[in-house]
Amino acid sequence: MATPMFRFDPVELPPEALKIQGEVREFIQEHKDLMGFSKGEYSREFSKAMGKRGWIGMTWPKQYGGHERSAFERYVVIEEMLVAGAPLSAHYTGDRQSGPNILRFGTEEQKQFFCPKIAAGELAFCIGMSEPNSGSDLAATRTRAVKVDGGYKINGSKLWTSNAHRADYAILFCKMAQEGGPDVDDRHAGATQFLLDLKSPGLDIRPVINLLGEHHFNEIFLTDVFVPDNRLLGKEGNGWNQVTSELAFERSAPDRFLVLFQMLCQMVDVAGPNPDKATAAALGKLISQLATLRSMSVSIAGMLGEGLQPNNESAVVKDLGTRYEQDIPVVARQLFPTEPELEAIELYASMIARSTMNAPRFSIQGGTREILRGIIARGLGLR
Amino acid sequence: MAIRDETRMLLESMGRLFEDKCTKQVADLAETGVFAADLWAAVAETGVALAALPESAGGADAEWSDLYAALRVAGRFSAPIPLAETMLAGWVAASAGLDTVDGPMTVGPVRAGDKLTLERDGNGWRLSGTASRLPYASSAERIVLIVDGPDGEMAVALDGVAGAEVATGKNIANEARDTLTFAGLHISADAAGMLTGGVSRAALYRRGALARATMMSGALEKAMDLAVTYAQERVQFGRPISKFQAVQQNLAVLAGQTAVAIAAANLGIQNLGHPDPEREEVLIAIAKTRVGEAATLACEIAHQVHGAIGFTKEYSLQLSTRRLWSWREEFGSDPEWAVKVGNYFCAKGGDALWPTLTAA
DSSP states (O other): OOSOOOOOOOOOOOHHHHHHHHHHHHHHHHTGGGOSTTTOSOOHHHHHHHHHHTOSSTTSOGGGTOOOOOHHHHHHHHHHHHHHTOOOHHHHHIIIIIHHHHHHHOOHHHHHHHHHHHHTTOOOEEEEOOBTTBSSOGGGOOOEEEEETTEEEEEEEEOSOTTTTTOSEEEEEEEEOOTTSOOSSOTTTTEEEEEEETTOTTEEEEEEEOTTSOEEEEEEEEEEEEEEGGGEESOTTOHHHHHHHHHHHHHTSSTTSSTTHHHHHHHHHHHOSSOOHHHHHHHHHHHHHHHHHHHHHHHHHHHHHTTOOOHHHHHHHHHHHHHHHHHHHHHHHHHSOOOOOTTOSSHHHHHHHHHHHHHHHHTTTTSOHHHHHHHHHHHTTOO | OOOOHHHHHHHHHHHHHHHHHOOHHHHHHHHTTOOOHHHHHHHHHHTGGGTTSOGGGTOOOOOHHHHHHHHHHHHHTTOOSOHHHHHHHHHHHHHTTOOOOSSOEEEEOOSTTOOEEEEEETTEEEEEEEEEEEETGGGOSEEEEEEEETTEEEEEEESTTTTSEEEOOBOTTOOBEEEEEEEEEEEOGGGEEEOOTTOOHHHHHHHHHHHHHHHHHHHHHHHHHHHHHHHHHOEETTEEGGGSHHHHHHHHHHHHHHHHHHHHHHHHHHTTTOSSHHHHHHHHHHHHHHHHHHHHHHHHHHHHHHGGGGGSSSSTHHHHHHHHHHHTTTTSOHHHHHHHHHHHHHHHOGGGHHHHHHOO
């Protein structure tokens, strides 16, 4: 066939992954009070406990605080935690993308300084990509760095920065200021990444409250923020290549279809052991979607373990996974109508409130649906 | 783990064979009711149809996963032959100690509501009841049916349709689907046997469902290949339509649904022969449910991308889409199988959902 086909080889989890599955399930039982729907939030204490178990930076080299475990073992730990609604936010960005990007592009000193602390669950990262006028179009970044004695001076702003108010560092994406204005021919020219200490003078971090009334987002203003030479990540001007790699790490994670898992369980319980035909069919359809997404995700873990870069496959799973998750509250309200209320005593009513209000972000964060389909189209050779 | 080398080799050789022997002319001729005998002979010569049988029964002890992989290739080429039916007929016959033949075979019942009974008649048996919409029954040299005997389920082997009242029919891809009615047809003692080794009417039904799901995943590969290729060739407004974002986004969805269909079918195939028949059944139910959903979405897009040409008999997209629209209803539709998935998990309750889904 002429058309490139995406590869999802059927894979079974190896014994060591099944072993760790049991260990994680025990750990979850021990930390039951921290788990639950919508509790999947921020707990430094929980991140440290996971670090102690060796479940952060699992595939990284031991010399940088990692544990040299397989991609399958890492996959299992993450999916079990997501399913339980564990509070992963404090370490998840570092584990998923900041740490791997430092290992890939960082200096020896940076790897030794950052990675063991991330793996211990002691150092929290956030993502410094989006800006007021640079969302899907990352190359439109206006934040600028200027070389000064001993480092860089950075001015600009970042937006939608989740957890910046409680993280320690950000990987900041910006451009080197160019003599005579920006290069109009190469939109990626001068792109550069920095490891930005969020306690640096000149930073102003302000909350952006989301539509649920919660504080996750922030806007960051940078005014003459100094970053020393040893906190340049990779090379000046190589930032586009590096941020693309960071996004690939972000998109290959299994967290695009397990956020609402507990709500699906709740729907199964509300349906009861003898559901009518329409209810059984609707739930059966959702469960079939989930089972297939999970097998595709395990397949991606296998490819990551082989050192492949399944960017197209990851885009497919994220696109389908977010569609599935957005369908959950839609199906729920059709099967079991209720008036949504965030603080409702009835668990189901609060779940439907939270999931309905959260649903729009699923197909926006980490690459909009349109961007992902553009990636898939490129993979098909259409662009 | 991953795809076995044997499977890959089989897929490549089946692909070459179909490329050569299963042309649009062959598919078109078969739709007029002429059995594709040359294509069948070429496929039979590879031995793939009976390869799952033990060597003692003329097979090669092949892995079922490999044979299902071959069915995906057959689906990709819209092969108008009873390959899945012959594989399953051989499997049922061998379990009941009945002979197989090298020619095309079919198997049944393929419909959940059919009733077939076998009563003692001297040394032999009498067969009564109806087997609806048996694939290629009129062309089959042997028909293997699972029937209710006095002591449980049995298999009978018939040499063609002689002795049955035949109502010919076809699906919307013009594949023969013949309804056979038996009114006390005499069956000799050596043409009937008790089923063994976990073979049952329910097991046949689910393996048939998985065969259709797998063939559908192949047909979707073809529809996607045609749509992507066509979009790059068709020029409108001064450029290939593949350059329009609206078309690209649709093709991306088509590619996603195709990938999902293959993954879902593989999930069923991975669990074929699972020691717990309930688990085999629910994973096949998941596969047929998800592939059916994918087919519905994907056919719509494949046609939309093609415009009017895709709606013609001359252009080959319809060979795939008419099969997809037929096969998604055969051996149980996706909504029917979805009910089974829902019932299975609702009976266990929400807390059991994840441990059950992830059980080995």
